[in-house]
Amino acid sequence: xxxxxxxxxxxxxxxxxxxxxxxxxxxxxxxxxxxxxxxxxxxxxxxxxxxxxxxxxxxxxxxxxxxxxxxxxxxxxxxxxxxxxxxxxxxxxxxxxxxxxxxxxxxxxxxxxxxxxxxxxxxxxxxxxxxxxxxxxxxxxxxxxxxxxxxxxxxxxxxxxxxxxxxxxxxxxxxxxxxxxxxxxxxxxxxxxxxxxxxxxxxxxxxxxxxxxxxxxxxxxx
Amino acid sequence: xxxxxxxxxxxxxxxxxxxxxxxxxxxxxxxxxxxxxxxxxxxxxxxxxxxxxxxxxxxxxxxxxxxxxxxxxxxxxxxxxxxxxxxxxxxxxxxxxxxxxxxxxxxxxxxxxxxxxxxxxxxxxxxxxxxxxxxxxxxxxxxxxxxxxxxxxxxxxxxxxxxxxxxxxxxxxxxxxxxxxxxxxxxxxxxxxxxxxxxxxxxxxxxxxxxxxxxxxxxx
Numbered sequence: 387x388x389x390x391x392x393x394x395x396x397x398x399x400x401x402x403x404x405x406x407x408x409x410x411x412x413x414x415x416x417x418x419x420x421x422x423x424x425x426x427x428x429x430x431x432x433x434x435x436x437x438x439x440x441x442x443x444x445x446x447x448x449x450x451x452x453x454x455x456x457x458x459x460x461x462x463x464x465x466x467x468x469x470x471x472x473x474x475x476x477x478x479x480x481x482x483x484x485x486x487x488x489x490x491x492x493x494x495x496x497x498x499x500x501x502x503x504x505x506x507x508x509x510x511x512x513x514x515x516x517x518x519x520x521x522x523x524x525x526x527x528x529x530x531x532x533x534x535x536x537x538x539x540x541x542x543x544x545x546x547x548x549x550x551x552x553x554x555x556x557x558x559x560x561x562x563x564x565x566x567x568x569x570x571x572x573x574x575x576x577x578x579x580x581x582x583x584x585x586x587x588x589x590x591x592x593x594x595x596x597x598x599x600x601x602x603x604x605x606x607x608x
Numbered sequence: 609x610x611x612x613x614x615x616x617x618x619x620x621x622x623x624x625x626x627x628x629x630x631x632x633x634x635x636x637x638x639x640x641x642x643x644x645x646x647x648x649x650x651x652x653x654x655x656x657x658x659x660x661x662x663x664x665x666x667x668x669x670x671x672x673x674x675x676x677x678x679x680x681x682x683x684x685x686x687x688x689x690x691x692x693x694x695x696x697x698x699x700x701x702x703x704x705x706x707x708x709x710x711x712x713x714x715x716x717x718x719x720x721x722x723x724x725x726x727x728x729x730x731x732x733x734x735x736x737x738x739x740x741x742x743x744x745x746x747x748x749x750x751x752x753x754x755x756x757x758x759x760x761x762x763x764x765x766x767x768x769x770x771x772x773x774x775x776x777x778x779x780x781x782x783x784x785x786x787x788x789x790x791x792x793x794x795x796x797x798x799x800x801x802x803x804x805x806x807x808x809x810x811x812x813x814x815x816x817x818x819x820x821x822x823x824x825x826x827x828x
Contacts, residue, residue: 534754541747542737551733552751555726556758558719590761597757601750604671 388482391475395483396490402462403491409462410491413455417499420447425506437510441569444503445524445561448496449554452528455495456488457549459533460540472606481533481602485595488529496521512574520568523587527560530591534598537605563587617805624799631795645703647795651803652696653721657763659807660689660728664756667749676822677815679745682752683735684814686728688807693725720762727755 403410424443428435435443471480500521504511511517532553539549567583628647663685670678700718701711712718734751738744 531758535751538734538747538751538754541743542734543739544737548734548737551730555723555730556755558723559758559762562716562719586761593757593761597754601671601754604746605750 388476388479391479392483392486395475395479396487399483399487409458413451413491413495414498416454417447417451417495418502420450421499421502421506428507435507437572438569440507440510441565441572443507444500445565445568447503448499448524448528449557449561451495451499452492452532453550453553455491456529456532457536457539457546459484459488460537461545477603477606478599480606481537481598484537485530485533485598488533489526492525492529493522496525511572513571513577516571516577516580517568519584520564520571523567523584523591524560524564527564527587527591527594528557530594530598531556531560534594534602534605537602541605560587560590563590613805614809617802617809620798620802621806624795624802627795628799632791642703642706643792645699646792647799649696649699649703650796651800652692652699654800655803655807656689656692656696658804659685659692659811660756660759662808662811663689664753667752670745670749671753674742674746676741676745677819679749680818680822681811681815682749684818685811686731686752688811688814690725690728690732691810692803692807693721693728697721697725717763723762724759727759731755 424447497518500517503509535553535556536549539545539552542548563583563586567580567587570580570583624647628644663682666678666682666685670682700721704713704718705711731748731752735744735748738747
């Protein structure tokens, strides 16, 4: 029952996104121009970035993209339609569907960002499959922790500033783990060294999804 | 005798402060006399965790049973927790300056503490952005619980995975360096209990004051 609801809601989100392409195209342009600004401001024509800087810059670009992309997940629907959903589906279905949809969106954006970033700034990654795993976990993690916060921020008065303030500290542990995981992948270290980070990231994701699942009904009712 | 614990708190703190400043401490290289900071810096974090824990418990209680009282306790506990966190950071910074050589070092535990403070400042900003009391109380309770859950990996799990200068990290137990001297425990444990007691005392005073204010201004 819940699963059917979730699948239906995710479908609805994809159709909505497809019909109003400006939002998605806007995000793509955001990623592209941010990467290009970084390229210009580091004046990289002759020398590449050092590995730690490359890594940190990539995740910071992705963090800002995620905050921008996910902050609109509860504001793009008007009040009337939200009330209509309220009478049809359970809040758990709504939050799980939003998390799934945002994770897919972030995954696409992160992969495109990596592609663009690698072409323009250069690609020092030695263990590409492992780096893709860290991107996958990162997209999932960003989506899980930002979805509930975007729900919180959407209720408040100036939601765009609040979104950043509320989300950055909560994202910090995840971001640190992601950076060390992807650093290992860039340096091509043995994969057994990254198991700690993989386990912790997975655990953080599970905890955050579980708390979102339990807390969202209280947010939804207001 | 309802207030026995307040008397115990005062006695414990008097004992801990006098013994902490005048008592005998082991002479260790680098640490020297700054080892006395153990009685002031570490209890601040114990106190902060306990009081922020109270804040979360009352947020959960608010979601189950939305009363003004539960909301006031959650908010005031966050205030007192922030006070303890700032004192913990300041005492820790002094200690870092004289043992590690700098006011701030890039260390997982320090970063965790600083980000934890940011989370609770964000909580206060969130509270102030709602005009309507019930909406404010419910949504900030949701954020409080979510943030506390996110804080746990930060403070307890991450520092233990990475190497750190701070005792209690990189696999060594928190008391590794001080295990030699059990006299220090005789002062340390009373100090912890005393500072936690003082925090709860401050909290009860704040809650009574806010309750009175609410009764005076809202239900006049």
